[in-house]
Amino acid sequence: MSTLLHRPLSTSFPDIPLSELEGLLASREWSTYSIGIRCRDPLQKDLFSKAVRVRIADSPLFRGKMIAFEHPDIEIILDEGAGQLTVQVLPLIITGRYTKLSRFIAQTRHYCYACKGSGRTQGRECPVCHGDKVLTKESVQELIAPFFRDAFHCDEVLFHGAGREDVDVRMLGNGRPFALTLENPLVRSVEMGSLQSAINDSLVGKVGLLDVRIGIPSDVASITRAYHTKRYRAVVFSEEIISLEKLDSFRGQKIDVLQTTPVRVEKRRVMKERPHWVILEKATKMDEHRIEIELHASAGCYIKEFISGDAGRSLPSLSEWLGIPCVCQELDVLEIVDLPQ
Numbered sequence: 516m517s518t519l520l521h522r523p524l525s526t527s528f529p530d531i532p533l534s535e536l537e538g539l540l541a542s543r544e545w546s547t548y549s550i551g552i553r554c555r556d557p558l559q560k561d562l563f564s565k566a567v568r569v570r571i572a573d574s575p576l577f578r579g580k581m582i583a584f585e586h587p588d589i590e591i592i593l594d595e596g597a598g599q600l601t602v603q604v605l606p607l608i609i610t611g612r613y614t615k616l617s618r619f620i621a622q623t624r625h626y627c628y629a630c631k632g633s634g635r636t637q638g639r640e641c642p643v644c645h646g647d648k649v650l651t652k653e654s655v656q657e658l659i660a661p662f663f664r665d666a667f668h669c670d671e672v673l674f675h676g677a678g679r680e681d682v683d684v685r686m687l688g689n690g691r692p693f694a695l696t697l698e699n700p701l702v703r704s705v706e707m708g709s710l711q712s713a714i715n716d717s718l719v720g721k722v723g724l725l726d727v728r729i730g731i732p733s734d735v736a737s738i739t740r741a742y743h744t745k746r747y748r749a750v751v752f753s754e755e756i757i758s759l760e761k762l763d764s765f766r767g768q769k770i771d772v773l774q775t776t777p778v779r780v781e782k783r784r785v786m787k788e789r790p791h792w793v794i795l796e797k798a799t800k801m802d803e804h805r806i807e808i809e810l811h812a813s814a815g816c817y818i819k820e821f822i823s824g825d826a827g828r829s830l831p832s833l834s835e836w837l838g839i840p841c842v843c844q845e846l847d848v849l850e851i852v853d854l855p856q
């Protein structure tokens with residue numbers, strides 16, 4: 516939410532300074548508004564509301580605009596108790612799905628953990644990020660944000676993903692749901708099909724967008740809180756010779772997997788044991804030391820750890836099934852499976 520105006524009421528309540536609002540709102544696109552009147556006396560409140568409505572009905576600024584009780588573009592608040600007039604612009608919400616075709620692009624900007632994003636440690640160039648301050652030069656968020664900023668002339672673009680994949684994991688198929696919050700947009704109606712095509716044309720081989728449309732504020736929570744099972748493709752490597760037959764009895768079966776927080780994320784997350792499930796859908800031989808598998812797994816299941824076993828923190832694991840130590844060499848999300856609501 517962006518505040519355009521917040522000042523003491525200068526004239527007697529209810530003060531609707533139409534010429535000032537004209538200056539604030541005439542140059543931006545908006546079609547709906549709400550007027551909130553805060554008044555201690557309920558009888559007075561009705562009178563004030565009527566007076567304000569009459570003033571507005573006469574004003575060319577509000578001609579053709581609609582009052583909206585939910586998700587207005589502009590919110591005008593007259594607060595008698597606090598003696599304040601506030602004008603706010605509500606953010607515009609965009610929803611869509613993204614695919615990520617590179618193993619070098621993060622979902623969002625990743626600051627370097629070693630130098631905490633300063634680029635330097637102990638007075639020298641940080642050895643981890645080499646002074647870049649970030650761990651990956653590109654992210655889905657940073658690649659797509661400028662297109663929305665330019666199209667909607669907004670101040671800020673906030674990115675919300677339905678979970679995230681590791682940097683080196685590609686996000687394929689129908690993509691991962693995301694939402695954007697565009698703060699203080701001057702433009703609110705953009706032909707989304709052409710915007711999506713323009714983004715896809717310039718980000719070929721990096722990021723692709725699907726189903727981009729204008730949403731409502733509650734979409735952000737429903738997207739970030741949704742649980743999705745996922746289908747994966749992985750290349751599994753072992754220094755020993757892999758015999759595929761060992762997987763025969765597990766194929767196509769939903770198998771419970773108990774996972775403890777992986778070693779690699781231990782520092783960031785609380786240690787916890789979580790029940791998951793995995794269905795091994797396909798397994799094919801690439802060469803003596805490598806197989807390609809397809810898995811369907813529960814939301815939040817760590818796939819790299821399911822493959823390696825993560826020193827006993829994933830039980831069972833693919834390594835256990837094959838009877839030899841294995842690692843995940845390549846991982847792709849093939850599909851984010853939408854669960855029925």
Ligand SMILES: [Zn+2]
Nearest residue numbers: 627630641644
């Ligand atoms: Zn660094």
